Amino acid sequence: MTLTLAGRLQTRLVLLAAVGVLWTLLIVPALPGPVSAAAAVATIGVIALLGLGWELVYHLCQQLRWDKDWPSVFTLVAGVPEAVVAWPALVALGLAPASVTTYVLHFGSTWVVIWLAMQGPIRALFPRWRYDGGLFGVHRSEGEVGSRSETERYRMTRRTVAVATGIGVTLAVVLAIGVTVLGGLQSPPSDASDGAAGSPGTAERQRDRGDNAGSRDSARRNRPIPKRVAIRAIGVRSKLVTLDAKKGGRMELPRRARAGWDTRSAIPGRKKGVAIIVGSIRKSAIRPGVFKKVPRLEAGAKIRVRRSDGKKAIYVVTGMVSYPVDQFPAKYIYAPTKEPLLRIITAGGGLYPGNSSGYVVVTSRLDATR
Amino acid sequence: MTSSPREEIPFISIGGGLGSFALVHRLRIAGVPEDDIRVISPHRAPYERFAALCRASGLLDEDKLRSDSSARMDNLWGFPSYAVEESWRTRRPGPLARVLAEPVLCDYYTPSVGLMRAGMARETDRIGWDSMLVEGSAIKVARQTGGGYLVLVRRDGADRPVAYRCGHVHLALGPAALQISPEAAEFRSGPLGGDRIVHIYEPHEHVHEALAAQGGEVLVRGTGIAASRVLQRLIDDREASGQDVRIRHLFRHYQRGDVGPIWFRKRGGYGFSHQAFNFPKAAVAGQLRDRTRRLAEDERIEFVKEIGATSTPYRGYWASQLRRGRDEGWYQAVVGEVAAFKTDGDEVVARISLDTGKALEVRAGFVIDATGVDRDSRRHPLLADLVADTDASVNPLGGLRIDEDFTVVGAESGDGRVFASGMNAQGGYLAPVDSFAGLHSAAMSIADALAGRGIGHRLTPLKSVLGWLKWMRGQQP
Ligand SMILES: Cc1cc2nc3c(=O)[nH]c(=O)nc-3n(C[C@H](O)[C@H](O)[C@H](O)COP(=O)(O)OP(=O)(O)OC[C@H]3O[C@@H](n4cnc5c(N)ncnc54)[C@H](O)[C@@H]3O)c2cc1C
Numbered sequence: 001m002t003l004t005l006a007g008r009l010q011t012r013l014v015l016l017a018a019v020g021v022l023w024t025l026l027i028v029p030a031l032p033g034p035v036s037a038a039a040a041v042a043t044i045g046v047i048a049l050l051g052l053g054w055e056l057v058y059h060l061c062q063q064l065r066w067d068k069d070w071p072s073v074f075t076l077v078a079g080v081p082e083a084v085v086a087w088p089a090l091v092a093l094g095l096a097p098a099s100v101t102t103y104v105l106h107f108g109s110t111w112v113v114i115w116l117a118m119q120g121p122i123r124a125l126f127p128r129w130r131y132d133g134g135l136f137g138v139h140r141s142e143g144e145v146g147s148r149s150e151t152e153r154y155r156m157t158r159r160t161v162a163v164a165t166g167i168g169v170t171l172a173v174v175l176a177i178g179v180t181v182l183g184g185l186q187s188p189p190s191d192a193s194d195g196a197a198g199s200p201g202t203a204e205r206q207r208d209r210g211d212n213a214g215s216r217d218s219a220r221r222n223r224p225i226p227k228r229v230a231i232r233a234i235g236v237r238s239k240l241v242t243l244d245a246k247k248g249g250r251m252e253l254p255r256r257a258r259a260g261w262d263t264r265s266a267i268p269g270r271k272k273g274v275a276i277i278v279g280s281i282r283k284s285a286i287r288p289g290v291f292k293k294v295p296r297l298e299a300g301a302k303i304r305v306r307r308s309d310g311k312k313a314i315y316v317v318t319g320m321v322s323y324p325v326d327q328f329p330a331k332y333i334y335a336p337t338k339e340p341l342l343r344i345i346t347a348g349g350g351l352y353p354g355n356s357s358g359y360v361v362v363t364s365r366l367d368a369t370r
Numbered sequence: 371m372t373s374s375p376r377e378e379i380p381f382i383s384i385g386g387g388l389g390s391f392a393l394v395h396r397l398r399i400a401g402v403p404e405d406d407i408r409v410i411s412p413h414r415a416p417y418e419r420f421a422a423l424c425r426a427s428g429l430l431d432e433d434k435l436r437s438d439s440s441a442r443m444d445n446l447w448g449f450p451s452y453a454v455e456e457s458w459r460t461r462r463p464g465p466l467a468r469v470l471a472e473p474v475l476c477d478y479y480t481p482s483v484g485l486m487r488a489g490m491a492r493e494t495d496r497i498g499w500d501s502m503l504v505e506g507s508a509i510k511v512a513r514q515t516g517g518g519y520l521v522l523v524r525r526d527g528a529d530r531p532v533a534y535r536c537g538h539v540h541l542a543l544g545p546a547a548l549q550i551s552p553e554a555a556e557f558r559s560g561p562l563g564g565d566r567i568v569h570i571y572e573p574h575e576h577v578h579e580a581l582a583a584q585g586g587e588v589l590v591r592g593t594g595i596a597a598s599r600v601l602q603r604l605i606d607d608r609e610a611s612g613q614d615v616r617i618r619h620l621f622r623h624y625q626r627g628d629v630g631p632i633w634f635r636k637r638g639g640y641g642f643s644h645q646a647f648n649f650p651k652a653a654v655a656g657q658l659r660d661r662t663r664r665l666a667e668d669e670r671i672e673f674v675k676e677i678g679a680t681s682t683p684y685r686g687y688w689a690s691q692l693r694r695g696r697d698e699g700w701y702q703a704v705v706g707e708v709a710a711f712k713t714d715g716d717e718v719v720a721r722i723s724l725d726t727g728k729a730l731e732v733r734a735g736f737v738i739d740a741t742g743v744d745r746d747s748r749r750h751p752l753l754a755d756l757v758a759d760t761d762a763s764v765n766p767l768g769g770l771r772i773d774e775d776f777t778v779v780g781a782e783s784g785d786g787r788v789f790a791s792g793m794n795a796q797g798g799y800l801a802p803v804d805s806f807a808g809l810h811s812a813a814m815s816i817a818d819a820l821a822g823r824g825i826g827h828r829l830t831p832l833k834s835v836l837g838w839l840k841w842m843r844g845q846q847p
Contacts, residue, residue: 002656066635067650068657071474120449123440124838125831127447130440131655131811 007134386411517784
């Protein structure tokens with residue numbers, strides 16, 4: 001590939017935005033472990049952003065080559081350092097998937113697909129691309145052949161290129177920041193796109209799922225499910241909806257005024273394992289979350305859960321911890337336990353009035369089942 | 371004197387070689403009907419002249435060209451590339467693997483003459499070349515009052531030229547002639563004629579036959595791809611026949627090793643300068659192309675000379691042959707210029723002024739001149755006329771002066787334009803304009819300029835993909 005610097009930048013942005021994002025959306029469901037589409041797309045944004053710097057580096061390396069050529073194998077191999085450098089950035093931004101394998105599969109496959117696109121298909125769409133040093137749009141004044149001096153026309157071309165690249169860069173930055181913020185911020189549970197790295201949705205669940213896989217379907221029909229939750233101490237009474245993991249392992253959240261039971265956690269009242277109930281802690285006056293008063297909860301308070309089989313499980317609160325968005329210890333929270341526990345996970349705020357993001361986890365132990 | 375002009379044809383391409391082919395291929399793909407195009411050429415097939423030159427210089431169908439896998443003559447997208455096609459046809463992954471590793475882990479993949487020709491033959495049929503072809507030679511391009519041009523064509527066997535009126539003209543006539551130095555020309559007009567001093571692009575099998583039969587001295591001039599090709603052939607002859615074929619190789623400039631600063635280092639050694647292609651790939655599209663575009667003419671021409679200086683690709687097999695020749699003494703490099711050729715019996719004696727200032731006489735049975743072709747447009751009668759009749763002019767490299775759209779500057783006629791590509795456009799904004807990739811790049815620019823003038827369309831992504839699908843299925847465009 002013989003790309004010019006402007007061509008490199010444009011090609012990277014266009015291919016990542018078109019091919020990279022499409023490919024990501026396609027494979028997210030197939031990737032192992034919980035991955036959110038938003039975080040995966042944001043990953044592409046980060047790669048695009050970092051790539052602007054990388055392209056500069058490649059361009060400088062290219063200067064050391066007599067023929068100023070950049071063999072296509074270089075483009076392929078460059079994926080390795082790029083992947084390595086992007087990882088800490090993703091971790092810092094809270095976008096890194098739970099497992100490195102997932103990351104390698106996502107990054108690697110996207111890289112190869114884009115590289116393959118560059119080897120041919122893109123030329124079927126944009127036949128001039130390869131003759132324009134990797135630019136998609138070069139301004140040409142049609143029908144004015146010879147009417148303007150060549151240098152002047154060329155300068156115009158360059159200006160257009162500069163503008164186009166500028167727009168591309170801005171778009172990429174906005175995209176990256178937007179997706180990062182959307183993904184990283186604790187958005188209201190009613191927004192389906194909620195969730196940052198480590199929000200409810202973890203590796204543990206995978207394991208649970210694997211454990212029960214065989215007996216699951218038959219068991220499912222007649223096993224009891226929790227129907228209501230009540231915490232008198234803070235005036236909570238809510239129906240429980242059932243929450244399933246969405247594609248990619250992340251969990252959907254109930255509407256703000258509702259609490260929900262994670263179907264892959266233990267059934268409340270069981271003799272062991274963690275039951276998980278999720279709901280919003282938003283403190284807004286207009287549409288407050290079902291658990292907005294959770295910060296007032298004290299140890300020893302009772303949580304009652306009524307099941308579909310009429311039984312009632314009573315739990316006693318033992319503790320409460322809040323976590324910033326990017327530090328949710330999913331592994332720990334979801335880890336199977338010998339003791340029968342119930343955890344209420346609230347999203348959308350912390351323990352203090354000013355906190356508008358984060359998670360609060362209330363842990364309680366089974367006291368009695370009636 | 372001429373038969374009556376026919377109705378106006380929007381576009382005529384004169385030459386009918388690879389340059390005309392690239393442009394017509396592009397125009398047809400974007401929907402220009404056959405009736406709107408005429409191609410004037412003495413040859414039936416667009417690859418005829420090319421194939422003849424290949425054959426003469428010893429390139430057989432299975433021999434490798436000097437071209438990139440995706441610089442595909444019969445497919446403007448370069449996709450699927452030659453390597454893909456070769457892998458597909460031969461069911462071997464070799465060529466594909468090679469494009470992946472080139473040029474770092476192995477030499478560049480290059481297509482063979484046969485592969486290129488077969489593709490061209492298919493595409494020639496597909497785009498309806500025959501129905502656009504007017505067999506004959508153009509003898510004049512004249513401006514018409516009111517715009518457009520009149521092209522006079524002498525058709526084979528006809529006694530009167532036919533005139534064609536047209537809107538726009540494209541010129542891709544290739545070289546004016548083979549390059550034969552004055553000393554050689556003088557010798558060839560003598561008693562031994564053209565038998566002893568041959569040009570590499572002339573048929574010269576008799577030389578190889580004679581050497582294979584009884585051995586002897588041969589003097590080779592030139593250091594480009596053709597020269598290295600003929601050296602390989604001579605050494606093959608020597609080894610196959612067991613005869614004592616002795617080679618003197620005349621260098622005008624002897625390159626001793628790599629030269630240049632690290633960011634602009636050229637590989638070379640034993641007199642040769644090495645480069646995979648005539649021009650670095652980046653001169654087709656990349657950074658070097660950008661630079662040629664920005665430079666004013668004198669600087670540009672210096673730059674083009676530098677990046678396109680005579681070179682030959684480094685190939686392991688060939689290098690080892692020469693090494694053996696040097697070690698065993700039957701291959702000798704001589705650095706200098708020929709002052710004169712003389713006849714002595716049935717041998718040629720070349721008087722060479724060495725670069726050391728001394729003179730040397732080399733006696734040889736044959737001289738093979740591989741110094742190239744005559745690149746000066748002014749020696750092409752048709753172009754010489756054009757330069758004389760219009761404001762068109764010729765640059766120091768011998769090409770017509772063109773602008774970025776390959777429009778010949780000064781040859782406008784009302785709305786009509788003359789375009790040039792291939793050798794006739796060298797020295798312009800695209801250094802490798804006389805190569806497969808360059809001809810296609812030029813064709814795209816010219817076709818876009820024509821689209822701006824109402825002939826055909828730009829290749830939008832949709833049109834392009836549809837055109838590509840038709841190509842893949844072998845359907846008429
Ligand atoms: C042996 C050899 C190997 C090459 N290998 C490669 C390679 O591997 N890769 C690469 O990129 N390039 C290669 N090239 C370069 C390539 O051939 C040229 O780029 C290409 O042929 C130029 O095309 P053209 O149309 O300008 O000229 P040509 O293909 O030579 O066609 C010009 C045509 O114009 C005709 N003509 C001349 N005068 C008139 C007239 N008055 N009226 C009508 N017709 C006229 C001629 O008869 C001829 O048919 C090679 C060239 C040679 C000779």
